[in-house]
Amino acid sequence: MRRKLDGLRMLITGASSGIGRALSILAAEAGAKLLLTARRADRLDELLEVIHAKGSDAAYVAGDITDAALRQQLFEKAQHDFQGLDVLVNNAGIGAYGSFEDASPERLRQLMEVNFFAPVELIRLFLPMLEQGKTPAICNVSSILAHRAVPGKSEYCASKFALHGFSDALRAELSTKGVDVVLVSPSTTSSEFAASVIEKRGKAPAEGKFTRKPHDVALAALRAIRSGKHEVIPSRSGYAMVLLDRLWPSLADWAVAKYG
Template identity: 40%
Template sequence: MQQTDGVLAGKTALVTGASAGIGWATAVALAQRGANLVVTARREERLRRLCAEAESLGVKVAFHAGDAADEVTAQQAVELAIGTFGRLDILINNAGAGNYKGLVDTSAEEYDALMNANMRSGFLFSRYAAPHMIAAKCGTILFVSSVAGLQGVAGESVYCATKFAQAGFSQALDAELRKHGIKVGTIFPGGVKSEFALGHGRTEEFIRNSQMMEPAEVAEAIVYACTLPPNVRIPQMTVRHMG
């Protein structure tokens, strides 16, 4: 069995969108630092494989399969964390989707789907996690946004809108929850080599030949924000590749 470094030993982290990409890598990185995990995504078989990998590091893991934009999923995942581990210290709102299209080619249904995946999911999980963190007088809530949440990009108007929304929501929560000892922040990654937006504006060839970051590289930045001293927080962090 591999050994963790113990920095987050005794902590419990909940990661949404954990079946691939940044979510998977972040869950593993948190486990490497000793955190127990609750992971959630729609693909159960992948979650089972992730749990096996994390458990090989010596931490305890539970999973809940479901759509992060579904209120029941958020309720049950948070309840699973509290019921299994008795606490919830870290929430990584990573679940999301990409669909890169021009305005006139984007349907109202696609708008709703993106807003639900990227914004509603974070609202729901934060809504149900916050009471437990308020009671504990501590906690960390991080939103995985995008550099598209910092500057609008042609052909990505709706996607950018959802990512800007995450940033504004996070800023407001920071102002609301900091008095309870809760840290709230947003991570703004540049391009990442993953399944994200594959078939919705990105191709396998583009991803393979790009200089985009590996998911594990972004995960290190996310976990860094989770391991700071109690009096230190990162409201915003931009993470870019060297290309």
């Protein structure tokens, strides 16, 4: 379904930096009314100033997205300020580097809580509201590693594969209800993501010529939300990796085992 962002009510998680911040600014410029969330309130204050200076409407609720009470506060704020919601963007996410053998059960839990359970529970909470919305959509920010897993990030890959699978199933379930489900699968992006991983025990991905800017990923995500595209892979290198994995999986296995 095609949608105009002007006047749409959007909730964006992980808005305090990187892709979420860029997406918030672009959505505000397109005329969306924004409800933002992340843990760092000072960052959200600064973002609100930027958005208000553009003459756009935005508010935030700060907190940890894994906290059910925070999710309920977001629901009540959307109800109170916007009388509903049209687009939910699940963007907040964390990573960890290091082999599975050396990792604790807590690392797995934390990654799954932030990257999978929180977005899914936010969708469960907001779905009835979205179904009453105008041209409703759910946008889940996953990763290229939800298509091709790599060593040293087993829990992260698993959390993003889970979000990918959930999104595909939900898209089919909601196809008769007029709610689009858009999956965004970025490759390495120059954000605070690498600096804020919860554990660094191995090789961190190096930024290189294929690294994308948050602005470019956010633009691709917004384009997909506008057009109701099922999935966007906002980099050629990511697309090439997915193609290689589909067409020549044994070569892809060899390449990731050797180069990570």
